[in-house]
Amino acid sequence: MDLVHVTFTTAAGATQRVPARVGESLMLAAQRAGLDGIAADCGGCLSCATCHVYLPDDWAARLHAPDADEDAMLELTAAERRPGSRLACQIPITAALDGLQAQLPDRQY
Numbered sequence: 001m002d003l004v005h006v007t008f009t010t011a012a013g014a015t016q017r018v019p020a021r022v023g024e025s026l027m028l029a030a031q032r033a034g035l036d037g038i039a040a041d042c043g044g045c046l047s048c049a050t051c052h053v054y055l056p057d058d059w060a061a062r063l064h065a066p067d068a069d070e071d072a073m074l075e076l077t078a079a080e081r082r083p084g085s086r087l088a089c090q091i092p093i094t095a096a097l098d099g100l101q102a103q104l105p106d107r108q109y
Contacts, residue, residue: 002021002022003019003020003021003022004019004020004022004093004094004095004097004098004099004100005017005018005019005020005098005099006018006020006026006029006093006097006099006100006101006102007099007100007101007102008030008035008037008053008101008102008103008104009101009102009103009104010036010037010103010104011037011103011104011105011106016033016035018030018033018035019033020093020097020100021093022093022094022095023092023093024092024093025044025088025089025090025091025092025093026051026053026088026089026091026092026093026100026102027040027044027051027087027088027089027091028044028089029093030051030088037104037105037108038050038051038053038088038104038108039051039108039109040088040089042089044089045089046069046070046073046087046089046090047073048073049073049074049076049077049078049087049108050078050108050109051087051088051089051108052074052077052078052079052085052086052087052088052105052108053085053086053087053088053091053102053103053104053105054082054084054085054086054102054103054104054105055084055085055086055100055101055102055103056084056101056103057083057084059084059097059100059101059102060083060084060086062096062097063086063091066086066087066090067090070086070087070090073087074086074087077105077108078105078107078108078109079105079106079107079108080105088102
């Protein structure tokens with residue numbers, strides 16, 4: 001499978017289903033779809049924390065844990081850090097992530 005779909009939910013509760021290519025990051029899929037709520041100021045270089053998302057526990061458990069660099073950047077997010085907080089630039093899309101759900105925080109700045 002070369003294409004999967006992920007659903008983003010805004011802080012206000014609106015949802016948008018987005019196609020994502022296997023091998024790209026969740027951040028790139030959101031940008032390609034023109035999704036509001038992912039600023040991605042650094043372009044995925046892990047230096048800005050403006051692609052912060054919240055993942056439900058069941059989805060977060062399917063991913064590798066944040067490495068030390070991502071963990072440090074998560075301390076700098078504008079919105080509250082939660083147990084399912086991740087940076088979308090650090091989530092590579094795989095076929096196993098078809099149906100992934102991610103909530104956007106109320107702000108990235």
